[in-house]
Amino acid sequence: MTVKNRREREKEEMRELILSTASDLIAIEGLEKLSIRKIASEIEYAPSVIYHYFKDKEEILNIIMQRGYSKITSAVGNALVEPDSPEEKLKKITREYIEVALSMPDQFLVVQLNGSPEVLKHTGFLFQGASKEKPALATLYECLKELYQDKEVEEDTIELTAQIIAASTLGLIIKLIKEKDISDEQRERLINFYTNEIVLRVVVSIK
Template identity: 65%
Template sequence: MTIKERREREKEEMRELILSAANDIITAEGFDKLSIRKIAKKIEYSPSIIYHYFNDKEEILNNVMQRGYKKIVTAVSLTKVKGDSPEERLVEMTKNYIKAALDMPEEFIAAQLNQSEIALKHTSSLFKGASKEKPALAALYNCLKEIYKDKKVDANTVELTAQMIAVSTLGLIIKLIIEKDIGDKQRQKLIEYFSEEIVLRIVNEKGII
C-alpha cells in the first residue's frame, strides 16, 4: 500500500468514526442536540480535528441522513430484480421498506419525526413532484405506473396514490417501533396484512384496476 493509499484509508476511517458518533448522538438525543463539541468528546478528539474532515455540522447531518436514506432506497430498489407482476413487486417493495426501517428503529424515528430543514430535505415526500426527486417514492411511482398502464390514470393520481401508500406505511412503521412488546408473530401478521391487503386496497380504490 502506498503512502497516498494509506492516507486515504485513514481519512475514510476517521470520517466513518465521526459519522458513526454523530448518528449515535442523534439517535439518543435528537437532531437538535448534535454539536461538533459532542462529537469530539465522543470520539476523544479535539473539535478542530472534525473540521479537518467536514466543513460544519450541517455537512455531517447531511451525510448521516444520506446514509440512512440510502438503506431505505436500496431495500426498495432491490425489488426491481424480481420477475413478479407489478402487484407482487409492490407488496414485496412495501415489506422491504418496512423491514429496512425496523432494522434501524431509533435512527428512523429520529429522522422521520424531525422538523428541521436538514431532516426535511431528505424525508419530505408529500410535495407535488416528489416522485421525480425522491428515489424511494420514484420506485413506488414507477411500479404503480406499470399497474395502471392499461387504465386512464393521470400522473398526478399515480403520484398521490404513491404518497398515500408511503404515508400509510410510515404510520405502521412508527407504531411497530413504539409498540415493541406485541410479539414477533403479531408483528409479522400486521406487516403481511398491510402489505398484501391494505396497500392493494389503496391501489384498487374506486375500481381503478
C-alpha cells in the same frame, strides 16, 4: 502499503468514526442536540479535528441521512428488478421499506419525526412532484404506473396514491417501533396483512 495509501486509509477511518459517532448520538439524544463539540468529546479529540474532515455539522448530517435513505432506496429498488407481476412488486417494495426501517429504528424515528427544514429536504415526500425528486417514491410510482397501465389513471393521481401509501406505511413503521411489547408473531401478522391486503385495496379502489 505506501505512506500516501496509509494516510488515505487513516483519513477514511477517522471520517467513518466521526460519522458513526454522530449517528449514535443522534439515535440517543436527537438531531437538535448534536454538535461538533459532543462528537469531538465522544471520540476524545479536539473540535478542530472534526473540521479537518468535515466542513460543518450540516455536512455530517447530510451524509448520515443520505446513507440511511440509500439503504431504503436500494432495498425497494431491488423489487423492480424481479420478473414479478406489478402486484407482487408492490408487496415487495412495501415490505422491503418496512424491514429496512425496522432494522435501524432509533435513527429512523429521530430523522422521520424531525420537522426542521434542513431535515425535510431529505425526508419530505408529500409535495407535488415528489415522485420525480425522491428515488424511493419514484420506485413506488413506477410500480403503480405499471399496475395501472390498462386503466386511464392520471399521473397526478398515481403520485397521490404513491404518497398516501408511503405515508400510511410510515405510520405503521412508527407504531411498530414504538409499541415494543407486541410479539414477533403479531408484528409479522400486521406487516403481512398490510402489505398483502391493505396496500392492494388502496390501489384497486382507484378508478
